[in-house]
Amino acid sequence: MSTTDRQLLAGLDVYRVGGAVRDARLGWPSVDTDWVVVGTTPGEMRRRGFRSVGRDFPVFLHPHTHEEYALARTERKSGHGYTGFVIHASPDVTLEQDLARRDLTINAMAENRKGELVDPYGGFEDLQARVLRHVSAAFVEDPLRVLRTARFLARYSQLGFTIADETWALMRQLVASGELEHLPAERIWTETEKALDEPTPMIYFQTLQACGALRVLMPELDVSRQSLEQALERMERLPEGIEQESLSRWRWARLVEHLDETNQMALAERLRLPRIYRDLGRQAALTRQLRQHLPVDAAQIQNWLNSIDAWRRGERVAPLLKLLALDDPALAGRLAQAWQVVAQLEAKTLVAEGWRGGELGAELARRRHRLLEQALAE
Numbered sequence: 001m002s003t004t005d006r007q008l009l010a011g012l013d014v015y016r017v018g019g020a021v022r023d024a025r026l027g028w029p030s031v032d033t034d035w036v037v038v039g040t041t042p043g044e045m046r047r048r049g050f051r052s053v054g055r056d057f058p059v060f061l062h063p064h065t066h067e068e069y070a071l072a073r074t075e076r077k078s079g080h081g082y083t084g085f086v087i088h089a090s091p092d093v094t095l096e097q098d099l100a101r102r103d104l105t106i107n108a109m110a111e112n113r114k115g116e117l118v119d120p121y122g123g124f125e126d127l128q129a130r131v132l133r134h135v136s137a138a139f140v141e142d143p144l145r146v147l148r149t150a151r152f153l154a155r156y157s158q159l160g161f162t163i164a165d166e167t168w169a170l171m172r173q174l175v176a177s178g179e180l181e182h183l184p185a186e187r188i189w190t191e192t193e194k195a196l197d198e199p200t201p202m203i204y205f206q207t208l209q210a211c212g213a214l215r216v217l218m219p220e221l222d223v224s225r226q227s228l229e230q231a232l233e234r235m236e237r238l239p240e241g242i243e244q245e246s247l248s249r250w251r252w253a254r255l256v257e258h259l260d261e262t263n264q265m266a267l268a269e270r271l272r273l274p275r276i277y278r279d280l281g282r283q284a285a286l287t288r289q290l291r292q293h294l295p296v297d298a299a300q301i302q303n304w305l306n307s308i309d310a311w312r313r314g315e316r317v318a319p320l321l322k323l324l325a326l327d328d329p330a331l332a333g334r335l336a337q338a339w340q341v342v343a344q345l346e347a348k349t350l351v352a353e354g355w356r357g358g359e360l361g362a363e364l365a366r367r368r369h370r371l372l373e374q375a376l377a378e
Helices: 004-007 018-028 042-047 095-100 123-129 137-141 143-160 166-175 185-196 203-210 215-216 226-236 244-256 261-271 274-290 299-307 313-325 329-342 346-354 357-377
Strands: 011-017 035-040 059-061 068-072 073-075 085-089
Touching: 004 226, 011 018, 018 123, 018 261, 018 274, 018 313, 042 068, 042 357, 059 313, 068 123, 068 137, 068 299, 073 095, 123 274, 137 313, 143 185, 143 215, 185 203, 185 244, 185 261, 185 346, 203 215, 203 226, 226 244, 244 274, 261 274, 274 299, 299 329, 329 357
Parallel strands: 035 068
Antiparallel strands: 011 035, 059 068, 073 085
């Protein structure tokens, strides 16, 4: 810590909290560092140069590091969903009271500026025991905690973590209460998208199904245990060369590729999916359908290329063929050869020949069909 930062924080009772404390003791990489300040006021934080960014409760950005410093607070349930809380932030709120509002004990630890652990709820013991356990019965006041617990299990299951039996019971209680139905779609998707980037995302969906939450939040995926397990197995088999930044999109596409268009659209609307996820899920489903109508002919291939907008978005073809190759490499190879041939035909060639308007489109389609037939015959 620089001299300037020490001066900025002098006299403040400051603690590192949350994921940075937890992950440091697990040897797990952590990106963000959050802080809690006990015994001070918003005015004092602003006087020291911190910038207020919290809308619902006092949170400030450090003027140099831009890390978040929140004033210690308590929360009292006042309505439905994850936003139905009355926030109380004042100098008389203790660190222990602030930590008590956290979801899991492993997230309810703090460090002072000397690096000494403050652990009033046994989080370190649960870390060592590899247990995800709720801090208190107030766990049931926030339905988002069902999804967060499932996501943490998807992150740490490879380290041997499990969910405590009594926490399982509270998760099922939350589902039965109907509170999950008050969660905004954006919050459900935010947690789900994060889970898709975890080491074992299938654990997230298995956990939601086991406690009954999946049937409420994503009923299209909870038709049967067998169909879900098959979908989760597909998530582990992705096309070669997938970049990290697109990993979550491909995992989602593999999860939903068995759904028909009606169910894909219903799920997308319910979760308010970003278009990039909707599109890839639909393209994966269309590619899957090619295997269900063997042998494929030129018309089927042309319809597939039309449906994935290959003529304008040619970069979509190669990864989808790699996806197809996971289950039918021979078919993928034939389609790759056909695409290589037909992609060479450009509309500007026909324009140069004098074709215009609707006749141009019709002639382009005829020639593409003929090229595909020739490629398949070779």
